Amino acid sequence: MAAVLKQTSPLPAPAPIHQLHHFAYRAKDAEETRHFYEDILGLPLYHIIQSDHVPSTGEYCPYTHFFFRLQDGSFIAFFDLGDDQACEPSPNTPAWVNHISFRVDSVQALRDMKTRLEAHGIEVLGITDHHIFHSIYFFDPNGVRLELTAQLADEFQMLQESKTAHARLAEWTARKEAWRKDRAAGKQAAPLKPQQNDRPEVSARK
Numbered sequence: 001m002a003a004v005l006k007q008t009s010p011l012p013a014p015a016p017i018h019q020l021h022h023f024a025y026r027a028k029d030a031e032e033t034r035h036f037y038e039d040i041l042g043l044p045l046y047h048i049i050q051s052d053h054v055p056s057t058g059e060y061c062p063y064t065h066f067f068f069r070l071q072d073g074s075f076i077a078f079f080d081l082g083d084d085q086a087c088e089p090s091p092n093t094p095a096w097v098n099h100i101s102f103r104v105d106s107v108q109a110l111r112d113m114k115t116r117l118e119a120h121g122i123e124v125l126g127i128t129d130h131h132i133f134h135s136i137y138f139f140d141p142n143g144v145r146l147e148l149t150a151q152l153a154d155e156f157q158m159l160q161e162s163k164t165a166h167a168r169l170a171e172w173t174a175r176k177e178a179w180r181k182d183r184a185a186g187k188q189a190a191p192l193k194p195q196q197n198d199r200p201e202v203s204a205r206k
Contacts, residue, residue: 020074022067023100025144026087027078030064032141037076040120041113043068046075076100078142086142099137099145107134110150131198132157171195 182188
């Protein structure tokens with residue numbers, strides 16, 4: 001067992017994390033991806049890194065790493081590994097779970113982007129009403145699920161929402177611990193359902 005180090009001085013406070021710098025995915029083809037993000041979505045290609053070794057691990061894996069810039073200075077980035085292989089979906093996760101959402105200025109901007117995407121032959125789901133924001137959903141050429149979001153709630157409403165978030169998560173965590181014990185005892189097989197339904201109108205449509 002590893003020895004536990006004694007803490008002789010207070011830990012530094014967490015550094016302020018100002019924004020997302022970038023999120024990276026695998027791309028089957030760099031130019032196909034560039035066309036989608038730059039020509040259709042309007043995100044400029046901003047930076048490219050190319051190497052045959054991975055700096056963080058040292059392993060040999062030739063790549064072209066390229067970045068598209070958002071209005072706030074953050075990026076979405078991709079790796080073309082030069083083998084024309086697409087990223088495979090997770091076998092135990094529904095296709096709608098893993099996604100990245102970009103914010104647009106208004107619901108009208110959301111409608112305009114839906115029109116633009118569909119004109120390029122891209123299937124779009126929505127506009128979907130999430131109460132505090134509206135969204136559309138679609139896939140990029142690499143199978144990455146994307147969301148465009150128009151925020152409806154103002155900062156005050158979001159602050160009010162934040163005041164109950166910890167309590168709601170704590171309740172979920174306690175219920176999940178009880179569910180785990182029941183499952184271990186052979187009493188529970190179905191996945192745990194949340195303690196409340198924030199979207200009853202969706203259930204009513206079924």
